[in-house]
Amino acid sequence: MQAGERIADRYELTYPVGRGGMGQVWAGFDERLDRPVAIKFLRQLDVPEEERETAGKRFRREARATARLDHPGVPAVHDLGVHGEDLYLVMQLVPGIVLADHIAEQERLPVGEAASVAVQVCSVLMAAHAASLVHRDLKPQNIMITPSGVVKVLDFGVAALLGPAEASRLTATGRTLGTPAYIAPEQAQGGPVGPAADLYALGCIFFEMLGGNPPYEAANAPDLMRRHIDSPIPIITEYRSDVPEDLAHLIYCLLAKDPAERPGSAGEVRQLVAPFLDGDSPVPAAARTDHRSASASPLIAPFSVPPQQSQQNVGQLRAQARELAENERFVQAAEVLERALRLVPHGRGELLSTEVMALRVDLASLLMLAGDFRQARHAFQSLASDLAQSDGKQDLAEECRQQAIACQFELGESIDATGAVSIR
Known part of the structure; x- marks a missing residue:
């Protein structure tokens, strides 16, 4: 298995998250439904030949047993299939x-x-x-x-x-x-x-x-x-x-x-x-290392790389995100832009630079297109607050405020008499 490999012409492998004696687990992406997933493989060649039939039955039993448990404390099962010689199970990707x-x-x-x-x-x-x-x-x-x-x-x-x-x-x-x-x-x-x-x-x-x-x-x-x-x-x-x-x-x-x-x-x-x-x-x-928090600049995480390499990687990631968005893979495109934001300088001055603001606006818009209205609202609010302190960017600040209000409507939450978003 390697990053970028596609399973069932639908799931793209992104990075390995675990390995056991007879299998491995990858983080992946469901291209059809635009969502992250976990893909667990039973590698038949790693199983002693005399145990393969039993191991295969046990693997299928896991899929059926887990799928039967409709409970928030059990990862949801999405799919079960065969890839080459290997069985695979597609499940909810659990962060934490x-x-x-x-x-x-x-x-x-x-x-x-x-x-x-x-x-x-x-x-x-x-x-x-x-x-x-x-x-x-x-x-x-x-x-x-x-x-x-x-x-x-x-x-x-x-x-x-x-x-x-x-x-x-x-x-x-x-x-x-x-x-x-x-x-x-x-x-x-x-x-x-x-x-x-x-x-x-x-x-x-x-x-x-x-x-x-x-x-x-x-x-x-x-x-x-x-x-x-x-x-x-x-x-x-x-x-x-x-x-x-x-x-x-x-x-x-x-x-x-x-x-x-x-x-x-x-x-x-x-x-x-x-x-x-x-x-x-x-x-x-x-377990709280979720960079989509509601803090002042929720989508920036420290990451130090040489400036030349940083510039090159950000450009490549923006192009990748643009291609994903054109194919309506908005969640995956948002994740790519989040990686791009980690590569740029994150001091207060750099946060207001034209390049970083463009990345942040694109990311907030992608979150909104993906239907993640709560995170999009936080992102637009943070943008509006930062842009309001920058000369010549008041129009963009107002546009971000209006987008935050639109997200608030989608969430079915209230807005006060001044038009400000009321966070709950």
Whole structure:
């Protein structure tokens, strides 16, 4: 796979975002519907020949399992197909930060933030379990936090149907599916796996969010799985004293060896965790790196390159954006112009230069054409404010103000008696 490659004469690959033992994930663009997507590939040649049929079935099962879950905490599935020798799955591209990375950066999360993540994961598990699906591989690497603070649960690749289908689950002979640091004792022993296994994994994740490390650690996978089965349950307050006793008791119950001794459902866990939400924003700072914020100059991010190279790249990107816009690929064209803006000097004087203003006006217009009226409004408002301070550009400032008002109308929000846009 390489950037620029086209899949099904519709999806253009832009950059790789992850790779596993038997596949890889690319960010891409849906040219037909003008939207960014994630494209997950199962590379058949990377799969042992004797496992290819099983791996292919599991990959298709992931697509169907995820598509069944109509929930804001699960990425939407758009398409499934074959590209050469490889299977591919097209999904919603989720921005933000992986929970595993956030824990690594922060070491220990505030109790309220950890509770927010847990409550949202519980909501996803409630939907999954109601649809007779068990995730079976819940872990911080499979949880994303978006810039708006929404938690997304990824990778239902080993999800198994409950009931009779469990007896014929799609596993390679002798292989236990799941990740050792978060695997339930019954799953580690190869026994029947139900919703309680997901709750155990959630307990491990909750423990790690608060304590900085999973509840059990070992030098190798077999020893780690034995610790889940035989070792005493750790108590989070012995690692962190500010965890409320009721919450510590809940985590202890989630880590019970016997599935019957864990809470009865994800809904029950959500109800028990809810009192520990602190009302503050649960959005980690690292997940807020959305350059389309409503700040003074929302679309400029620092980027240092030699002036000659900068000029050349900006010109190439503007030409690329123009071509994309002519083909009505407005979202993709806007993303290209955002990259161009990162390449120009971003001091106060440069922000008012003719070249930069032209880029910013074009970008605001593209956002409007793409139907992203909220971001277009912010961009036009920022332009109007900056242009009002520049001699000879009052007409353009007024035009930007009017475009901001037009966006406000499209959003169905109010405008005050002076004609100014009222932000909500």
